[in-house]
Amino acid sequence: MSTASVIIIGAGISGISAAKVLVENGVEDVLILEATDRIGGRIQKQNFGDVPVELGAGWIAGVGGKESNPVWELASRFNLRTCFSDYTNARFNIYDRSGKIFPTGIAADSYKKAVDSAILKLKSLEAQCSSGQVAEETPSSPKTPIELAIDFILHDFEMAEVEPISTYVDFGEREFLVADERGYECLLYKMAEEFLFTSHGNILDNRLKLNQVVREVQQSRNGVVVKTEDGSVYEANYVIVSASIGVLQSDLLSFQPPLPRWKTEAIQKCDVMVYTKIFLKFPQCFWPCGPGQEFFIYAHEQRGYFTFWQHMENAYPGSNILVVTLTNEQSKRVEAQSDQETMKEAMSVLRDMFGSTIPYATDILVPRWWNNRFQRGSYSNYPMISDNQLLQNIKAPVGRVFFTGEHTSEKFSGYVHGGYLAGIDTSKYLLEEMKQSLLLQPLLNFTE
Numbered sequence: 001m002s003t004a005s006v007i008i009i010g011a012g013i014s015g016i017s018a019a020k021v022l023v024e025n026g027v028e029d030v031l032i033l034e035a036t037d038r039i040g041g042r043i044q045k046q047n048f049g050d051v052p053v054e055l056g057a058g059w060i061a062g063v064g065g066k067e068s069n070p071v072w073e074l075a076s077r078f079n080l081r082t083c084f085s086d087y088t089n090a091r092f093n094i095y096d097r098s099g100k101i102f103p104t105g106i107a108a109d110s111y112k113k114a115v116d117s118a119i120l121k122l123k124s125l126e127a128q129c130s131s132g133q134v135a136e137e138t139p140s141s142p143k144t145p146i147e148l149a150i151d152f153i154l155h156d157f158e159m160a161e162v163e164p165i166s167t168y169v170d171f172g173e174r175e176f177l178v179a180d181e182r183g184y185e186c187l188l189y190k191m192a193e194e195f196l197f198t199s200h201g202n203i204l205d206n207r208l209k210l211n212q213v214v215r216e217v218q219q220s221r222n223g224v225v226v227k228t229e230d231g232s233v234y235e236a237n238y239v240i241v242s243a244s245i246g247v248l249q250s251d252l253l254s255f256q257p258p259l260p261r262w263k264t265e266a267i268q269k270c271d272v273m274v275y276t277k278i279f280l281k282f283p284q285c286f287w288p289c290g291p292g293q294e295f296f297i298y299a300h301e302q303r304g305y306f307t308f309w310q311h312m313e314n315a316y317p318g319s320n321i322l323v324v325t326l327t328n329e330q331s332k333r334v335e336a337q338s339d340q341e342t343m344k345e346a347m348s349v350l351r352d353m354f355g356s357t358i359p360y361a362t363d364i365l366v367p368r369w370w371n372n373r374f375q376r377g378s379y380s381n382y383p384m385i386s387d388n389q390l391l392q393n394i395k396a397p398v399g400r401v402f403f404t405g406e407h408t409s410e411k412f413s414g415y416v417h418g419g420y421l422a423g424i425d426t427s428k429y430l431l432e433e434m435k436q437s438l439l440l441q442p443l444l445n446f447t448e
């Protein structure tokens, strides 16, 4: 059995930032147990069609505002290559099923209508929550393909247009796409290098254990015992759990004694968003690549059906790669079918937009975040109207077991910087707790 002061479950950005804070504050005997064979979690690079693509987080969101985004600072420190993404033009590149682009006026009107309707919906929800009465003016739901497409973009992507979100308010509205051979994940390796022993870019420190799937966390008055799938047993004074909200909702991890009801109910109440970027490689580029054309939209009568497209020529010129983003039910549907089936559907959509003579894709990459038992979804999505108590309960420690991860970030849940800041917060809180218990120790010994 191996022992440590603190065991951290998970080596995503929150687990790594939590470990770094502990080590830098003198708690050197930490142990990070990671289920997979790599660090990074939902920040993951894979080579596809000769370029590195980001299967998980791709953007540094929230740049150029009054405060500096800490992930942007890390990116600058480690010279991460990025390119500016301008989403605002997407709404003027909306294709119908016959390949015609909607005139700018119609697109702008539909966009305004969708924003107004979303604001009304929010107000009516707020009114319902505070007075229990249904508002007099109710928003109309989107019906036509263009309305459905814009509704999808607003709610499944931007949302900021409807409800100002802290990322944009605090850090600014600019977004930068990571386009670096080393991948977004190099930020985690660089951070790890600062407190773990590494050689030639490999982490050789035995305080990081890969391929360790934690199944049980057992706590008593004296400490915590952690058991993994391969039968290993670890002991510590405290544990920090950084597994995603989707994993906490699943039965992968069990707690002894079981977590209290206020905790399990809060965990089950938080929604999980599934967000899937599908990559398609082509022998040549057949889509418009001029200024303002990085993003384009397909308007279909089924909401979210291969709606949001991006080309990768800005990030990697000559890569001939398109990315289409699906969410929730569409993501789950596509995860359940073969990649060839998905390629056929995507090709039929592209032929609607660009004509029947376009070349067939030569390769496809479909990440499966929903079926990944170490993720069970892409990121947390707190209900539009939820009181702060829900988040506080998800975040609160239970005895010696502490919780971190993007889903515990009060202002930035769902983002890389949310995970990064949550890791720091949780460790600072734990350090305080450790200090208190050391102060109490002599007192306890005296009374015993």
Ligand code: FAD
Residues within 6 Å of the ligand: 009, 010, 011, 012, 013, 014, 015, 033, 034, 035, 036, 039, 040, 041, 042, 043, 055, 056, 057, 058, 059, 060, 061, 212, 213, 214, 215, 242, 243, 244, 247, 252, 253, 275, 276, 277, 369, 374, 375, 377, 378, 379, 404, 405, 406, 407, 413, 414, 415, 416, 417, 418, 419
């Ligand atoms: P994770 O990265 O999930 O880390 C948790 C770790 O715990 C994982 O490594 C997992 O393997 C491990 N683990 C789980 N269970 C166990 C177990 N039982 N035992 C041991 N280890 C375990 N954010 C942005 O800011 N910008 C974006 O553009 C963006 N796009 C995204 C696109 C997609 C497709 C996805 C999936 C996410 C995106 N995000 C984006 C969100 C961002 O990636 C996450 O918020 C952030 O990376 C979460 O970090 P984390 O440390 O909280 O969790």
